[in-house]
Amino acid sequence: MNIFFLYYTGTLSTTMIPYLLQVFAVLSLLCCSTTAQSYNDTNTLINDLMGTYTSKVRPVETVSEVLNISLTFYLSSIISFDEQEESLTTAGYLRIMWKDRSLVWQTSQYNGVAMMFVPQDDIWKPDISLRNSFSTFTGLGSSYQNVIVENDGTVYWDPFQVMKSTCSVDITYYPYDTQQCTIKLIAWSYLKSDVNLLSQSGIIKSHYSESSTWKLVKSTFQADNSEVASISYTLMLERKPRFYVFNMILPVILLSILNLFTFVLPLSSGERASYGITVFLALVVFLTIVAAEFPKNSDTTSHLAVWLILMVSISTLAVILTIIEARLLSRDDGNHEIGKFYRRFYGIVMFLQCRSCKSHVHRVKSKAATSKQSVMSSDTEDELYLDLKWKNITDAMDYVFFFGIVFFVILVTLIMLLTLIYNPDKVTEEYKSSQL
Incomplete structure (x- = not known):
């Protein structure tokens, strides 16, 4: 823009414009060539790192070193909760992070490449699986998913999973019941001296879609590395009773x-x-x-x-x-006399109805005076209900x-x-x- 400004003001002659444009183009190419990352840079990086890499060895310097693995559960939805078979089906993905010392490089040697994508089966990864699985025992992720590797060896693995876990049901207050279900993840093949499962954020509900049947009112997590490396996520679900x-x-x-x-x-x-x-x-x-x-x-x-x-x-x-x-x-x-029990029962009902027995039975005139007494003999009482x-x-x-x-x-x-x-x-x- 400055060149055209000088040209219109008469400061720059017409013959100098082509030379200045050539100089500007050369400087632009030199600047871009020092920062652009090409396919060959990433390909060279992968070949250098993966040439001698093996996914069968735990990526630590010494055998006695414990590898810390961080997990965060991003819950997407509660697909179903079957009370009859006592199972909970949830969908979401795990953010699993660890340090792989075999995947470290200097960005300056590869034209500033600081991150690469690698298929998950090409590198070592913890065999984390659902411990309390209801149907089948399967690992996380699939062969077509990639992991993200940074130049300092940090690996990010985000396997999306539909997990069907067991959940004991308490139906005491059904349909106003509250159920607690646990999703327990475990590093199946490793001992507590090999890997250590950690979690700082627990369950993240930023992508969660509310269920039409259940309301998620609470979620907790607990890491347990006492015997084997495991971590448990607990969901408190409240049924919508309408x-x-x-x-x-x-x-x-x-x-x-x-x-x-x-x-x-x-x-x-x-x-x-x-x-x-x-x-x-x-x-x-x-x-x-x-x-x-x-x-x-x-x-x-x-x-x-x-x-x-x-x-x-x-x-x-x-x-x-x-x-x-x-x-x-x-x-x-005429043939079935009304017993004393029924007569007494009838008298109690008449008392409860606040009615006079005179409106329902005919009293004997000769016993009219004695009927006013508070206590009557059984013979007198029998005569009061002659027409019952x-x-x-x-x-x-x-x-x-x-x-x-x-x-x-x-x-x-x-x-x-x-x-x-x-x-x-x-x-x-x-x-x-x-x-x-």
């Missing part, structure tokens, strides 16, 4: 409400038994479908499973009580069974929900907010 609430808990609650109305339907209609059996079968069929999705675990018992069994038991009890009432109602009032019918007994039983089952269902359901929602294993909101 799906199970709408598709499992609410339908059972609605079917339980139908059980309550079994005793509202008049027994004389002849449809109460069929109604109760229909509700019972609907509940059993639904529970059969739910059982297919329910975690199969014999070590722990879920509170939800106990609640479902109680709901089925209540439905069974409702059908049994309906059949018993139908049997009592079919009795002839079996229908009155079954109506009183409907009253007791209805409110008794209502109280039991509400109490058990509330206890179950509060136990699941506020379980001691649940991660607190304060801790969640501190992790964000």
